[in-house]
Amino acid sequence: MIRCDEVTKTFCKNGSKVLSLDRFTADIRDGEFIAVRGPSGSGKTTLLLTLGGMQRPSTGKVQFDEHDLYALSQAERANLRSRQIGFVFQMFYLVPYLDLLGNVLLASPGKPGKVERQRAAELLEQFGLSNRIAHRPDELSAGERQRLAVARALLNRPKILLADEPTGNLDPDNAAVVIDHFVQFHQSGGTVVLVTHGTAADTFANRIIRLNQGRLSGD
Amino acid sequence: MQLWTQIICEVGFRKLNAFFSVLGLTLAVIIVVASQLIAESDERETRRVTRDMGFNLRLIPAETDLGQFYRDGFSRFAMDATTLDRLATQLTNNVSFNHLVGSLRRGYTINGQSILLVGLSKTYVAPGQGKKPMGFVIKTNTIHIGSEIARVQVKNKGDTMQVGMQQFQISNDPIETGTSDDITIFARLEDVQSILGLSGKINEIEAIDCLCLTADEDPLAILRKEIGDILPDVQVVHKQKLADARAKQRQTREKVNAVVLPSVLLASAVWVALLAVFNVRDRRQEIGILRALGKSGWRIAGLFLGKAVLLGFVAAGFGVVFGMWAVLEFGPSLFPVTKKAIQVNPLLAFQLVFATPLFAAFASFIPAMLAVSHDPAETLRED
Numbered sequence A: 001m002i003r004c005d006e007v008t009k010t011f012c013k014n015g016s017k018v019l020s021l022d023r024f025t026a027d028i029r030d031g032e033f034i035a036v037r038g039p040s041g042s043g044k045t046t047l048l049l050t051l052g053g054m055q056r057p058s059t060g061k062v063q064f065d066e067h068d069l070y071a072l073s074q075a076e077r078a079n080l081r082s083r084q085i086g087f088v089f090q091m092f093y094l095v096p097y098l099d100l101l102g103n104v105l106l107a108s109p110g111k112p113g114k115v116e117r118q119r120a121a122e123l124l125e126q127f128g129l130s131n132r133i134a135h136r137p138d139e140l141s142a143g144e145r146q147r148l149a150v151a152r153a154l155l156n157r158p159k160i161l162l163a164d165e166p167t168g169n170l171d172p173d174n175a176a177v178v179i180d181h182f183v184q185f186h187q188s189g190g191t192v193v194l195v196t197h198g199t200a201a202d203t204f205a206n207r208i209i210r211l212n213q214g215r216l217s218g219d
Numbered sequence B: 001m002q003l004w005t006q007i008i009c010e011v012g013f014r015k016l017n018a019f020f021s022v023l024g025l026t027l028a029v030i031i032v033v034a035s036q037l038i039a040e041s042d043e044r045e046t047r048r049v050t051r052d053m054g055f056n057l058r059l060i061p062a063e064t065d066l067g068q069f070y071r072d073g074f075s076r077f078a079m080d081a082t083t084l085d086r087l088a089t090q091l092t093n094n095v096s097f098n099h100l101v102g103s104l105r106r107g108y109t110i111n112g113q114s115i116l117l118v119g120l121s122k123t124y125v126a127p128g129q130g131k132k133p134m135g136f137v138i139k140t141n142t143i144h145i146g147s148e149i150a151r152v153q154v155k156n157k158g159d160t161m162q163v164g165m166q167q168f169q170i171s172n173d174p175i176e177t178g179t180s181d182d183i184t185i186f187a188r189l190e191d192v193q194s195i196l197g198l199s200g201k202i203n204e205i206e207a208i209d210c211l212c213l214t215a216d217e218d219p220l221a222i223l224r225k226e227i228g229d230i231l232p233d234v235q236v237v238h239k240q241k242l243a244d245a246r247a248k249q250r251q252t253r254e255k256v257n258a259v260v261l262p263s264v265l266l267a268s269a270v271w272v273a274l275l276a277v278f279n280v281r282d283r284r285q286e287i288g289i290l291r292a293l294g295k296s297g298w299r300i301a302g303l304f305l306g307k308a309v310l311l312g313f314v315a316a317g318f319g320v321v322f323g324m325w326a327v328l329e330f331g332p333s334l335f336p337v338t339k340k341a342i343q344v345n346p347l348l349a350f351q352l353v354f355a356t357p358l359f360a361a362f363a364s365f366i367p368a369m370l371a372v373s374h375d376p377a378e379t380l381r382e383d
């Protein structure tokens, strides 16, 4: 579903160049559960943002289904992101002034209708948050916040979930709950790319990609 | 999620930011409202004053000797009444004078009392200016008499009085004014023309100059040129004191409009823009995640511009209500205007309700563009 072809990303930092991704080539197939591992600064986040159309590579090509991702216009890329890709981040990035329902519905591409509201309510129910629908994110525990972020990512039934260390701020119990939701998504046919430090997901992942200094060092 | 719902939630969440934006905008609206209302009431006041004090331009036949004119209060020479018509037709041409009244004035003797007899034409006003004619209107077969005439001739309002061959009814309460009006009889122009046997003649045209000439433009020179172009055979006398006072008022007002108002608006715009920049900085993570969720730049810009519009509406409401109230309440004690000259201005209120949100959106334009151009990858990679 996503093909990376010689993807390179360089940053200029204080005049010196940083190679964040170095001729990364890989094929992510429909229905895979991929764990991305590697030391800090090895380019994991860069890879994830590049896969999701959030960061244009310096050179190389990213093919998303039939689209050359970075040949699309910004609006087309945004549209594709809103309908087919779900992001989950370590820092949750919830909108502090919206209640739980509002945060989930924020993912709706247009004006949320009855269907979207129904779906959001179901997700919150499924994630054990239905009794807190009118609360704001700052009233939630870290585990609850991340569950909310996953619920938001799933609202539009994306084909792929891109998660950047989603359990990085969670205790093992909460981490297990969140990973479990990824597993369920995978079992229902979704594709998952999970950047992780820990090994919690290793038993579920059917493929592990290792990065080192921006290079693919193990697949 | 709908844009406006989101904006309202955010305003409710970051109350302080919204409060200070509204405060800055409200103060600007108040100052605009106050200066405008004061300026309008000032103008109304000036009109009232000049109506009380009469005309400040006197046009008399060119050959008049000013010594004689000032001594007697009228010119010994006369001009055709058509002169007045010629001048009146020019009122459409954006000239610097208005309110033309032709008159025929002569010294006269009634039962041994020497008086001034003045015949007044109707008032010619520039079209579309709908203002009340200045001075008084004299009805057919009536006259206005001065208090000294009333005393000597033992006449009062409603009495009849003979002037020349004609009988007139006195239509005014003769009140002492301490001016030559006290020994003057005001009658209709036609009546005075026939009494004096000077039919078709006048010897003065009174006018009032517009409120538009400032002292450094040398209003008298401009007026003399304008009038001289139309009527080469008149001379123009200008009551300088009255004209000066009005020009000074006008200049003060223009200074306020030229310096104070733009400064206030600029300060307000900078204030609103700064608060919007802080708001954008506070919301970088939100902008990042909105991008990750596939929201467009329009939507991001809409969040900030929409907020500005919303706060602008609120500020316009507060500012208009509070500004108008403050002027009505404190205007008379702070500015040289009387309470009855101050009036609320619904049109101004209406304009501000639309202008303030526009202004706020304009001030927030650069911050909104900052938000749109913000690279979401920068924030989303934080760990």
Ligand SMILES: Nc1ncnc2c1ncn2[C@@H]1O[C@H](COP(=O)(O)OP(=O)(O)O)[C@@H](O)[C@H]1O
Pocket: A011, A012, A013, A018, A019, A020, A038, A039, A040, A041, A042, A043, A044, A045, A046, A047, B378, B381
């Ligand atoms: N905006 C940037 N400017 C300069 N260097 C950057 C920028 N973003 C990332 N990098 C560098 O790119 C490398 C990879 O970063 P990242 O993808 O975040 O790694 P990881 O997520 O594996 O920790 C790091 O060395 C980082 O310092």
Ligand SMILES: [Mg+2]
Pocket: A044, A045, A046, A164, B381, B383
């Ligand atoms: Mg990272």
